[in-house]
Amino acid sequence: MNKYLKESIKYLLRSYPVIYPYVKEVERMYNMSHDELQGRNERVFLKIFRKAYTKSSFYHKLYTEAGIKLEDIKCLGDISKLPVVTKDMILHQSDALLTTSKWKLLKNRTSGTTGTPLTVFEDWKSIWKEQAYFYCYRKRCGYIYGQPLVSLRGNLGKKDTMMYVHISNTLYLSSYNINEQTVGAYYKGIEKRSPQAIEGYPSSLYNLALLLKDKGLYCNIPVCFTSSENLLDFQRQLIEERFQTKIFDHYGTTERTIRISESIKHEGYSINEYLKDRVVSTSLINSVFPLIRYQSSDVVILKENTKDERVSIDRIQGRSGNCIKGKDGSIYNNAALTFILTYSHNIRYAQFIQKKNGKVLLNIVPEAVFSSQNLDELKQMIDLKIGLSNLELEINLIKEQDLIYTTRNKYSYIISE
16 A cells, blocks of 8 residues: 555656646757757756856865866856766765755665665756656657556565556556566556556566567557666567567666657757767756766767767667676677577577676576577577687576566676676
């Protein structure tokens, strides 16, 4: 009952009547020309910068020590004069970033998948702005809040299987309980609701899709929203096949400094600087906990030959830890290694684990019909793509329960220590 009430209240506090003014603001931005949007973003940035300079002890100290005066930043083009802020710089002094009293704010923490969790703060205004972007984005993808939705994220724990919340018309399924014993109930629950959309971690949706495949079952859900993990090609293929759906992938951070959604541009949410080895972004929605030129270790790969002035993104390479390194120093990331499940046969799951450069443990969860021939094909594929001479490779056949997940039940294709 407590979880039911929690999800009901959370939905009400973010419902359309509450976020309506911010939805209208986002809709106006969608209709702006590039120059109009740049002008709007410049005004918002300057307002946040001035507030940070005068009311945040962290930024006032940082900027004055860098010799930056309030009047030195006059336009968006001046943002490059400001020093980059890293997670390590603010890790133990989140309170110093604040521009208002802490008692007015809500506290959140990053997942800590790339190190120590960071405490971040937000007010209800920034929460409603964030929700307005979600509302407008999903509406353009074909889903309107209030239509039947299936949610396969971390809302329910191991002790729960499913929960239907009436006010939001949402069927919550536990991502911790996807197995042969529950797949039948999950399938019946989905079919009963005839959902317009399903949302979830890519790994959770993939796990359920695998079990549906085993049972010879299909669902018909027009729209699918994935987030929180890298969506790999083989996952997309099976999820779209088994759910008869179209995936829209979303990338964002708990710090709320950047938002990138597949096929939909979200300019106006942040100022983003795409550098060779990282992303530097400035949030335009949270002035109480401003993050100005905040550095992420994620790498965004841009498309070449973009015809207009807007940035066109090819893919997000993911966390810096999501790669393995060969003996010669070559780096192989998620995108480069997805061939393992894309072109190999009779493998349900794979997980790379590296604790030392040039040495890799590859854990495989095989299908029941996995053979020595399949193993030889796998080795040949790895040799073709990476070169077995460049890796000291150990392949283990494991059970599904031995895969490594984070405390938030997120799956990593690559674990690099």
